[in-house]
Amino acid sequence: MAMFTQADLVGYMRRAAGEDESISLDGDIAEVTFADLGYDSLAVMEIASLAERELGVRLPEETMAGVETPQQFVDLVNEQLPASV
Amino acid sequence: MATTRRVALLFPGQGSQYPRMAAGLYGQVEVFTDTMDQAFESLGHLGVKLRDEWRSERPGALFDDVVRAQPLLYAVEYALGRTVLDWGVRPAAMLGHSVGEMVAATLSGVLSFSSGLRLMLDRVEQYAATPPGGMLAVAASAADVTAHLTGTLAIAAVNAEQQTVVAGERAELAALTRTLRDRGFTCVAVRANQAFHSPVVAGAARRSVDAWSAVSLRPPHTRLYSARLGAVLGSAAAVDPAFWAMQPAAPVLFWPTLDLLLRDESVLLVEVGPGQGLITLARRHPALQSGHCDAVGLLPARAAGPDAELAALRAAADRLAADGHIRPGAAAPSIEARSGV
Numbered sequence: 403m404a405m406f407t408q409a410d411l412v413g414y415m416r417r418a419a420g421e422d423e424s425i426s427l428d429g430d431i432a433e434v435t436f437a438d439l440g441y442d443s444l445a446v447m448e449i450a451s452l453a454e455r456e457l458g459v460r461l462p463e464e465t466m467a468g469v470e471t472p473q474q475f476v477d478l479v480n481e482q483l484p485a486s487v
Numbered sequence: 488m489a490t491t492r493r494v495a496l497l498f499p500g501q502g503s504q505y506p507r508m509a510a511g512l513y514g515q516v517e518v519f520t521d522t523m524d525q526a527f528e529s530l531g532h533l534g535v536k537l538r539d540e541w542r543s544e545r546p547g548a549l550f551d552d553v554v555r556a557q558p559l560l561y562a563v564e565y566a567l568g569r570t571v572l573d574w575g576v577r578p579a580a581m582l583g584h585s586v587g588e589m590v591a592a593t594l595s596g597v598l599s600f601s602s603g604l605r606l607m608l609d610r611v612e613q614y615a616a617t618p619p620g621g622m623l624a625v626a627a628s629a630a631d632v633t634a635h636l637t638g639t640l641a642i643a644a645v646n647a648e649q650q651t652v653v654a655g656e657r658a659e660l661a662a663l664t665r666t667l668r669d670r671g672f673t674c675v676a677v678r679a680n681q682a683f684h685s686p687v688v689a690g691a692a693r694r695s696v697d698a699w700s701a702v703s704l705r706p707p708h709t710r711l712y713s714a715r716l717g718a719v720l721g722s723a724a725a726v727d728p729a730f731w732a733m734q735p736a737a738p739v740l741f742w743p744t745l746d747l748l749l750r751d752e753s754v755l756l757v758e759v760g761p762g763q764g765l766i767t768l769a770r771r772h773p774a775l776q777s778g779h780c781d782a783v784g785l786l787p788a789r790a791a792g793p794d795a796e797l798a799a800l801r802a803a804a805d806r807l808a809a810d811g812h813i814r815p816g817a818a819a820p821s822i823e824a825r826s827g828v
């Protein structure tokens with residue numbers, strides 16, 4: 403995987419929301435806080451664990467505690483992904 | 488610009504507490520300060536300890552325990568609620584989660600604040616004697632979680648369609664946490680030392696019926712959505728001591744109750760307590776996603792220091808004024824009075 407994008411993250415966010423299908427993630431949400439989008443710390447951990455399982459990155463709880471926006475999440479994942487060839 | 492939305496107050500429960508929660512308002516916001524002083528004085532020896540613990544950056548090991556967290560949450564949320572009412576807000580509805588339901592009952596006239604404080608002294612005594620327990624929040628539906636429950640474990644709260652809280656004795660809860668994590672569930676411990684809202688505390692709840700029977704109870708003057716009932720509280724339940732005594736041992740049906748409130752009318756939800764946990768959950772609801780309803784917190788989403796707390800309170804007051812719920816500037820005197828600005 404070359405680069406983790408906001409669209410990739412939105413995919414995880416929709417899966418974490420599960421039956422809460424009404425959550426709208428359209429538009430530019432990069433700098434909107436997860437809380438304002440309806441994602442509390444437990445929901446953000448759920449997204450992080452999906453990313454850990456599927457991308458092989460490490461997103462420990464202590465690190466995630468400082469992640470407040472989708473942009474910060476995307477940046478954190480990209481720091482850990484191997485550079486594209 | 489005035490809107491047709493009315494105001495609904497939400498009161499968070501056990502687990503929302505953080506060190507120095509709302510302490511940034513103390514000495515700065517008159518009604519809040521006076522109400523906190525009243526609480527500490529009424530609580531005698533416990534009040535002295537609570538005041539110290541509340542204002543400490545590093546409170547002791549008991550901070551998340553029933554003996555500290557419950558009376559502090561009750562007092563802080565009631566004092567915040569009084570502040571909002573003092574601005575001139577006339578809420579159409581109230582909904583409290585866990586101990587927050589007792590705050591809603593107090594502000595809607597079911598019982599007096601001094602009665603509530605006496606009941607807190609009784610609660611501290613009864614619940615501190617319950618078996619060591621805890622609570623676990625799971626990112627899954629109640630149905631998915633129920634399949635894994637054993638022994639004393641029980642569903643303690645339905646917070647959202649994909650967020651369920653389990654309570655039970657400590658060792659069983661630890662085993663459940665391992666099981667759920669192994670199966671790919673995301674779980675996080677709730678800051679609690681007791682198994683609230685589960686059968687583990689049913690004995691303590693029964694023992695508190697006497698204290699509730701000694702208190703004068705009246706039907707609410709403001710519509711109270713009860714998360715114990717999953718319905719609007721009627722007069723008969725409101726004045727029944729056993730209803731209130733058993734409430735801390737019964738599951739918190741937060742999401743279905745919130746759903747009912749949001750279907751009944753167009754509201755601006757105001758979170759009256761530490762953090763913004765309840766309005767964050769509420770933002771998942773179709774009524775907020777569509778813009779039919781909206782939400783604002785009186786305090787920051789997470790512990791952020793006294794300046795951020797005052798700023799959040801001012802921003803909430805500005806929002807209430809912008810929506811026509813209070814006169815512009817109505818909140819300013821009570822916020823600025825003690826700071827001399």
